[in-house]
Amino acid sequence: MGKNLSAEWGRPEIDNARCTACGQCAKVCPSLSITMEEQRPVVKSGGVFGCLACGQCVSVCSSDAVRVTGRRMKKEDAFLLKPRAVRATPENLTALLEARRSSRLYEDRPMGRETIDKLLAMASTAPMGFPPSDVGVVVINGKEKVQEFAADICAGLKKWMFLGTPAGGILMKFMMNKTTARLMKDFVLPIATEILNARKEGKDYLFYNAPSVLVFHYPMKDTVDPTIACSFAVVAAEALGLGSCIIGTVSPALQGDKKLQAKWGIPPGSFPSIAMILGYPAVGYSRGVRRDFASVTFI
Numbered sequence: 218m219g220k221n222l223s224a225e226w227g228r229p230e231i232d233n234a235r236c237t238a239c240g241q242c243a244k245v246c247p248s249l250s251i252t253m254e255e256q257r258p259v260v261k262s263g264g265v266f267g268c269l270a271c272g273q274c275v276s277v278c279s280s281d282a283v284r285v286t287g288r289r290m291k292k293e294d295a296f297l298l299k300p301r302a303v304r305a306t307p308e309n310l311t312a313l314l315e316a317r318r319s320s321r322l323y324e325d326r327p328m329g330r331e332t333i334d335k336l337l338a339m340a341s342t343a344p345m346g347f348p349p350s351d352v353g354v355v356v357i358n359g360k361e362k363v364q365e366f367a368a369d370i371c372a373g374l375k376k377w378m379f380l381g382t383p384a385g386g387i388l389m390k391f392m393m394n395k396t397t398a399r400l401m402k403d404f405v406l407p408i409a410t411e412i413l414n415a416r417k418e419g420k421d422y423l424f425y426n427a428p429s430v431l432v433f434h435y436p437m438k439d440t441v442d443p444t445i446a447c448s449f450a451v452v453a454a455e456a457l458g459l460g461s462c463i464i465g466t467v468s469p470a471l472q473g474d475k476k477l478q479a480k481w482g483i484p485p486g487s488f489p490s491i492a493m494i495l496g497y498p499a500v501g502y503s504r505g506v507r508r509d510f511a512s513v514t515f516i
Contacts, residue, residue, distance in 0.1 A: 227270030227287040229260045235282035242274035242283050251283075271348040289349055313455055315505040320460025321425040323496035328358055328429040332457065333495070339453035343446045352446045355432040355482040363430050367423050369477055371416050373470030374409040381406045408466060423466065427494035432467060434487040443490035450493060460498030467492035 229250055231242070236258065243253045250268040251258050270288035275295045284292045305313070333356055345352065357366050379385045380401060389398040415422040424430055431450065433443035447463060454461035471478055471489040483489050 225288055226267030227285045227290060229268055229274060230284045230286070231258055231260060232282045232284070233257075235280045237280050237282070239279075241277045241279075245273040245277050247271065247273065269348050314452065316502070317452065317455040318502055319462040320494075320496070320498045321462055322499040323425065323427050323460060323494075324499050325426075326428070326497055327360070328495060328497075330358070332459070333358065333429065333431075336450060336453045336457060336459070336495070339456070340446055340450035343449035345442050345445065346440065347442070350442065350446070351436050352443050353434045353484065353487055354446075355434065357430040357432070357481065358428070360426065360428050363424055363427060364421070366430060366481060367416075367421060369480070370423060370467055370470045371413055373474055373477060374413060374466065377401075377406065377409055377469060378413075381410075405466070405469060412466065424464065424494050425462070427462075427496045429495040430464075430467075430492055431495060432471075432481070432483070432489055432492045434483050434489045436487050438472075438488045440490070447491045447493050454493075454495060458497075459495060461493050461495050464492045464494055 227250075231251070238257045240253050240256075240258060243251045243258045246252075248266045248269055250261055251274055252261055253259070268285065268287070270285050270290040272285060272290065272295070274283045275285055276298075281295075284295065286292060337354060337356075341350070343350075357363055380389055386402075389401060392398075393401065412422045431447070433447045435443045451461045451463060468489050468491060471481070471483065475485075478489065479485075
């Protein structure tokens, strides 16, 4: 992954020969790295935080006068957006999202690298809390590798079974807050038990015999960025005609096991956050199921 992006800042540049002094770049800059002085945009050395390389200034400039480098951003990363007429309409996007379902039945055929690369390119557009992104992805591709990974994850889940004992229950009171302990007791441990029991019978209730698993990781434990990226990947899978399902039990089994993380490509200092399985769906759906939020409050 390289160094943590928080260790560096971006470097904006303004081509004065192209610049029309419209001020849009300064207006959208969230860190005030570009400000207006004497009615022209000027790059400030510090700004509020330093340049985040979010690309707002580059994207808003209609005269192609702004470039940003640093934080993995390059001058050539800027591109013209497709016209609005060819973007998804609200109706088309709604139809796509309504059609998305968690897939647990897959055809017995491998995922090609080109298809996975396309999915990841789509998912990389996900909005990040601290752009551009420190999210990393490990792709485990091929049924044999996936099943080896499943065996290792199941071995990790076995260690969690201790928390279901009386002594483990006492330990949870000291290790976790009440909400986390209840989640572990009522959700994680029962699911882990089912997964382990099924594996004894030769059934894969962890990855459902999917040909690929994607693990999203991040340099910090408590962040939503990997989950956002994984959610975009799930939507991208639907658009590509693929099946996917988010798997939450991978992270607890991997976290704290540095040897297992190293074996499966999680860089040192990065935390496995969320995983998804991916493949060609073996069944199709003709109906959606209406869903809503638990509550919506306008204030």
